[in-house]
Amino acid sequence: MTAAAYAVQFVNGLASASSLFLVAAGLTLIFGVTRVVNFAHGSFFMLGAYAAWSIGDALAGIPGAGAGGFVLAVAGATLAAAVLGALVEVTLLKRLYAAPELLQLTATFAVVLIVRDATLAAWGAEDRLGPRVPGLDEGVALGTRSIAEYDLFLIVVGLLVLAGLTLLVRRTRFGVLVRAAAENRAMVAALGVDQAKLYTAVFALGAGLAGMAGALQLPREPANLGMDLAVVAEAFVVTVVGGLGSIPGAFVAAMVIGLVKALCIALGTVDVAGVAIAFPKLTLVAEFVVMAIVLAIRPQGFFGATLTLPASTPLPEQRALVVDPGRREAWVAAAIVAAFVALPLLSDEYARILATDIAIATLFAASLRLLLGPAGLTSFGHAAYFGVGAYAAALAFKQGAPMGAALVAAPLAALVAAIAFGWFCVRLSGVYLAMLTLAFAQITWSIVFQWDAVTGGSNGLIGLWPPESLADRTRYSWFAVAIVAVAMFALSRIAASPFGRALRGARDSAARAESIGLDVRRLQWTAFALAGAFAGLAGGLYAFSKGSISPETLAIPRSVDGLVMVLLGGLNATFGPVIGASLFTWGQDALSRATDFWRAGLGVAILAIVLAVPHGLGGVLASAIVRRRGR
């Protein structure tokens, strides 16, 4: 590759980095002041792109609009995103500032779902490509190659925004308040500053920056419905690597990651020790690898302020008295299993599939609950282990292994992945932990998505059918229910075991646990590995129940599904996972049959849970029972 070609990739990488910086700067600003990690930040980016398209489209009819039209489109999109951001802050986030980060992340994810469907309703499903910008639509010749003018323009915009934000934060009264709020929120309140207005303003500014980035991205990439999660995942990486709350950090991190990705593309396929490595296929993986490395070495990121990790804000349920299941619960469990066995016999094909789906979802939720409950580890990437299990089973099956062996491979592969990722994860806590689990899930997703030769890429793997004896849906349902029942029994034994008790002790008070001689990290690591293995088993069962799998199996929404099921069922209720999985699976299914906009419905339901019953339905049920028993 020539020097000119490298230079082209270099500039392209910087242009992408610049755009990413705009998104990340808003995210990090919001986090710095409000301490909320806003999952919906990518949604403002997406809306910005669509809004810019619409404005541009409307102005296209006016002759001579030209570059002025582009400016108007960007300004309008920025404003629209800022207004929407302020609206979301006032109506939703204000209620969540004191809530545990798990609830904040879940609630802002609900906003992602709602915005996604609102966008679908307003603009339809097809991609919307914006026009090139007059005056910036040519290339600057460089040897035999050319550098897009628009890329250079984006780099300039990034630098201008960096300078503008730096001035704003350092030189204005607003900036003083932002810095003060980042350091000590109580103090700002004591100073008589209207904190509520400050938060709304910061949120609007951040959302506006995201909207602007979306509008500026339009000439490079069509507006589409997948932009939100793709960009927010990247923005998470940039803010974490740069240091949560640091604007210069976001800039440096965006540049580093942009360059690493450009380097991957520029390198092309390289022979390393006889193995051909296709670097361009590693672009998705690269940024998350950078993040994992940075977090492992310097958890606070490049410019992060604090050395000490903030502890997780505990969910109220984590302080509730846990009563281990006894005889009564064993009878209820037997009744539930009997119901699952009877269900396929009493009803139609649809119920048979639903019963299998619920059983598998129950195991997935229960494995995640081991992390959220006894271990107190906020995971936002549990789908990774479900997916690794599913793919391991599928690949083993494709290699000629019988289904039984494939179902052994599933938890084992997930166990290995969880041991590897868990080693990094248990070194962090709170928001950092949530983001690192998410990053590992995205790494896994990226590998599956881009490694066509092995995983089938976006098409996935098909033809995963159980052997003759279990081919019948009713039989496979029974088979799945039997395995899930055994696994659930094992999980409940683990929670009540000496290890489980010690794990809960480590969660309740790490300092006290260490001072009685417990190894907190090892306990958490073991829990992470076990939870991964059980999720992997669920993934294996899933692969054979569907007959095919795709990267969706380990995408972000599945991780969030698991979280919602756990929250729905409650952390401590003995039958929380089965309650949560049943309601969620059935509800989602019913919703998706009833309307094309089931995501929005799901989002609204999530918000209702987070705001109205953060203890989960299972928790409500459990405390009602406790009250009735008069304990």
Added chain:
Amino acid sequence: MKPPSPAVAAMPVLVVEGLERAFGGVRAVDGVSFTVASGERVALIGPNGAGKTTCFNLIDGQLTPDEGRVTIGGTDVTARPTRERARRGVGRTFQVAASFASMTVRENVALAIAAHEGATASPVGAGLGAYDARADALLARVGAAELAGEHAAILAYGDLKRVELALALAGEPRLLLMDEPTAGMAPRERGAMMDVVSALVRERSIALLFTEHDMDVVFAHADRIVVLDRGRILARGAPDAIRADRRVQEAYLGTDDDTPTDR
């Protein structure tokens, strides 16, 4: 330095030598050396910010010193983690009492006993019910038998302090570190608590190091006193000598109407 007392020379359970630790530019602990012998009760006192809690955290391993050495039972543990010191016989209570909130008091103590015996690794074994009887006995010993079935998260603060003592004792400590054992207790409770502690120290030949703001408690229950001021040792000696020490009076005890209290 004053020559150590014969008891200390014979049997120092804890030896702290030249301990230093800075936070940013502040030298929280600055060249602190002392020993505690088995059966001996040593009070570490000083005004707020004198470095008492930092000293505790350096001794139990929550912090690593910039300089200096911590030796427990003849073994240098300066670089060892808290849990390993716990296994070597260090028990601790915290300034802000810490218990396992999702458990009953009995389960708290049972877990501490199980942890001490290395019985917490099994993810398949039966629960910790086998330790209940011993947990109850330990709770009775600290005068908290009636709390056994209570939910730890909702205990009154004074009760929590007694539960903490039971948790610290579960590891059969040779060295007991108590950071403000009677903070938050009613005056009468304080005396009772320290009587229990003193009796345990005698019975089990425990080396006790404690901090305390209530001077009545300190003078009634300490065999020796080490006075810290801005990270350095200002004075050390028997309670009577400390009470008479002019520098201590000036730095700390002098103004009666300004009795130091902790956050």
